[in-house]
Amino acid sequence: MNSLNKILEKEDFTKDDLLYLLNSSGQERLTLFEKAKEIKASFVGKKVYFRGLIEYSNYCKKNCYYCGIRAGNSRYARYRMTDDEVLEAVNYAYINNYASIVMQSGEQTNKAFVTKIESLLKKIHQQTKGEIHVTLSLGEQSEDTYRMWFEAGAHRYLLRIEVSNPELYLKLHPDNLSHDYQRRLNALKTLRKSGYQVGTGVMIGLPFQTISDLADDLLFFRDFDIDMAGMGPYIEHADTPLYRYRHELLPLKERFDLSLKMVAILRIMMKNINIAATTAMQTIDPQGREKALMVGANVIMPNLTPVKYRQDYLLYENKPCLDEEAEECKSCLEARIHMAGDTIGYGEWGDSRHFSERQV
Ligand code: SAM
Ligand code: SF4
Helix, strand or coil, rough: HHHHHHHHHHCCCCCHHHHHHHHCCCHHHHHHHHHHHHHHHHHHEEEEECCCCCCCCCEEEEEEECCCCCCCCCCCCCCCCCCCHHHHHHHHHHHHHCEEEEECCCCCCCCHCCCCCCCHHHHHHHHHCCCEEEEEEECCCCCCHHHHHHHCCCCEEECCCCCCCHHHHHHHCCCCCCHHHHHHHHHHHHHHHHCCCCEEEEEEEECCCCHHHHHHHHHHHHHCCEEEEEEEECCCCCCCCHHHHHHHCCCCCCCHHHHHHHHHHHHHCCCCCCCECCCCHHHCCCHHHHHHHHCCEECCCCCCCCCHHHHCCCCCCCCCCCCCCCHHHHHHHHHHHHHCEEEECCCCCCHHHHHHHHHH
């Protein structure tokens, strides 16, 4: 008990401290969670911000070994939402006071895609009188594209580094330029330069990943000085190359527990960033997102993708809420968030305080 309390009193954690915290169990694990909860309440408040999630398209040019919508998987019908469908989802967010949306998609870099996103951003801005803040999660793009989308009205960008260890990255992706670790890292730096609030994150419990890798991931977030984080457990998918390692994975419950610890430790390390309670956490535990809120997360992404597309955006198995319309999703979430002791920041952008404080 003594060592854990001593670590929690420090201003900055060493790698050994992080390993200790990630391995904590019993009462020490609960003390870690309690500390994260206190820090959340003091630095970002007991409020949760909604980002309505629009899974715009499952076309993807890449072949990440873990992802169900990788180009090489021919099992899913490929779709792209129409402008009207996107604007309808945005309108739902707008009239329900979500104040923010996230547009996520498989990675495409062709001109038609880039200009389509630009025009959608302008339409969203016009339709909501600039009152909706937009987060993009559309993969690696050129500096020109990132700047063009920023100017068209995007405010935040999520690009997970996936794993911060370049050697591990190579085991999880094909060895070619479009899956190059350095390129992904450079994309994160370009996003920062282009003015975005920048979010990144990792998957937790991947094959070949160690606790030491996770400690390094936390140090990576600190050193990159991220504004937002989205982390969650890796969940296997039968149509992907990594599936053959499924017998070597930690049990789901342990992947979930490690994810909770990652959220809690990051909240203590980076007190005023935004941290998402991710859908992958809910996949393992029906109350996974609420549990993440109780140990430091402060952002939730209710799914606004039309139900007819959801079966085709399966990044991993057992993804929840596949048949839930936005309205059902909303009322079930409200109840769950109140149970977790938080309130919802309706009508508030809930931008990263870390970002705003860096600007002054
Ligand atoms: N294509 C963009 C990209 O890769 O940045 C955005 C969409 S991608 C589907 C969003 C995230 O899904 C990825 O960053 C990855 O961490 C996560 N993901 C993919 N496959 C997963 C899996 N099997 N388990 C958990 N998360 C997964
Ligand atoms: Fe495509 Fe993103 Fe999936 Fe990789 S993680 S295959 S880039 S959708």
